[in-house]
Amino acid sequence: VKQKSTYEGTLKAVPRMLFVFLVKLCSGMIEAGKAYVSANKLFVNGIRDLSQQLSQCLNILFDQAQRSVKQQLHNFVKEDVRKFKETKKHFDRVREDMEIAQVKNAQAPRNKPHEVEEATSTLSITRKCFRHLALDYVLQINVLQAKKKFEILDAMLSFMNAQYSLFQQGYNLLDEIDPYMKKLAAELDQLVIDSAMEKREMEHKHATIQQRDFSYDDSKVEFNVDAPNGVVMEGYLFKRASNAFKTWNRRWFSIQNSQLVYQKKLKDSLTVVVEDLRLCSVKPCEDIERRFCFEVVSPSKSCMLQAESEKLRQAWIQAVQASIASAYRESPDTYYIEHLDRTASPSTSSIDSASEPRDRSGRGGETILQRIQCLPGNEQCCDCGQADPRWASINLGILLCIECSGIHRSLGVHCSKVRSLTLDSWEPELLKLMCELGNSVINHIYEGSYQEQGLKKPLPTSSR
Ligand SMILES: [Zn+2]
Structure with a gap:
């Protein structure tokens, strides 16, 4: 009996309520975990595969928690403790039986040896049975107590393992995108710098433009033939x-x-x-x-x-x-025009550049003058042979020295139209003509038979 009450005290000491409480806590954690998973899902949905992997991992974790902790504790309470309670019931029954046997043994009258013997033997059997069961009962209590020590720790450890592997996986996943994040951060830095520079540049431009006097709005006027x-x-x-x-x-x-x-x-x-x-x-x-x-x-x-x-x-x-x-x-009909016009009208010109001397180098590196002077006979005056002629007769297509150009002018425009190679403007048609003709070609016609006619070609030294 003394043992019995000790066992019962021990039984009460088994913190059944603690297990129930633990299961409840675990369920709460799992619920919170599920809420976290769904919230997390919403958050990471945008981050494509990565997010899916992450939430999968979390789901795995909470599944694992469900299985390892809750199930384990549940089993412990449901099965081990239930078995223990059954044993206790059985123990109680046998104890009652023994109490009855003790009462009967006590009541057995002295003068009825048969009854006394029967009561004694019943008591002895039930006591034996009780002792046997009590021993079992104590064993079970000890086993349960022993099991309690590692069962909970085991569940907790496995849950910690699950947590660990979750965060390990998360770390690995995030570690993979680490270079990408670094790249993004570098790009971001660059963007910030660029933006700041752009802003400063714009502010600078703004200030510069503001300083200008708008009353003379002489913005650069440009045209571009090859636009x-x-x-x-x-x-x-x-x-x-x-x-x-x-x-x-x-x-x-x-x-x-x-x-x-x-x-x-x-x-x-x-x-x-x-x-x-x-x-x-x-x-x-x-x-x-x-x-x-x-x-x-x-x-x-x-x-x-x-x-x-x-x-x-x-x-x-x-x-x-x-x-x-x-x-x-x-x-595409004329070779000359192409070359001439490039020098005659630089394809990109502005007022400033147009006001530069006309015989400055154009795109081809040659001037009109040089082009026309390259034609056969054009290196000297068509009439007197003076070197480096700078005047032209545009209807005859020849070059003349200044002296002969004066004589040509005096003949009248119906005979010869004189223009300066360097001072006057030139239309493309005229340039084309000048390139088609030239001193040699013209003299071949106009002076074709002067010797036969007994005429003499003038020299630079000849009088007017
Ligand atoms: Zn001449």
Whole structure:
């Protein structure tokens, strides 16, 4: 009996409530874990495969926790403790039996030896049985107590292992993208630096521009014959209407595809002023009320235009001229034109560069003068043989010294039209002519038979 009460005390000491509490805690943790997984899923969904792998890992972890901790503790409570309780019931029953046997043994009358013997033997059997069972009972209590010591620790350790492998996996996954993250960080740094530099540059530009005086808006006017989009020049010009009212309208003009075109608004269709620039000429116009005017004349019509400034007028005139030259250059019939025009009209020109001396080197590295001087006989005056002639007769296609050019002028333009190679402007047609002819070719005709006729060719030293 004494033992019995000790066993019972021990049994009560088995912290069954602790197990239940642990299971409850574990369930709570798993629930929280599941909530974490789903929240985590939402968060990482965007990070493609990586996120999936991560949440898979977490799911695995909480599955593992479910199995290892909760199940293990559950089994412990359900099976081990239940078995123990059954044993206890059995033990209680046998104890009651023994108590009954003790009572019966005590009640057995002295004068009935048969009854006494029976009661004694029953008591002895039940006591034996009780002792036997009590021994079993104690064993079970000890086993349970022993098991309790490692079972929980085992569950906890396996859970810790699961945690460890989870974070290990997470670490590995994140470690893989480490170079990428470093690269991104470097790019970010660069972007920040670039942006700061860009900002400083813009601020600097802003300050510089602000310092300028806007009253002289002489922005650099440029045209480009070889523009990739085909637009040599564009901008606003006033156009005088060809009707009786002769009203002036502001229109957006452009030179493109060897045509002069304009449009009322940006999205309007193009109106062609000059269909083929090769057929037109351009000249400044001073005998008109308005300033900065120039006229584009083509065989069918002429068009009066007004620029906003003298610079712009010059730019437009030069752009038209350069486009005319360019249009000739593009027609592949003449070798000379190509070479000449490149030197005659640098394809990219500005007011500043256009005001440079005309016989400065052009793109080809040769000047008009050098080109024409290279033709047979052109190294000397066509008439007197003076070296290095600088004048030309544009209808005859020859070069002359200054002395002979004066004589040619005196003959009248119906005989010879004299121009300076270096001072006058040259239209492409004239340049073409000059290159087709030359002193030798012309003298072969004009002086073909002077010796037979008894004539003498003048020398540089000859009198006028
Ligand atoms: Zn001469």
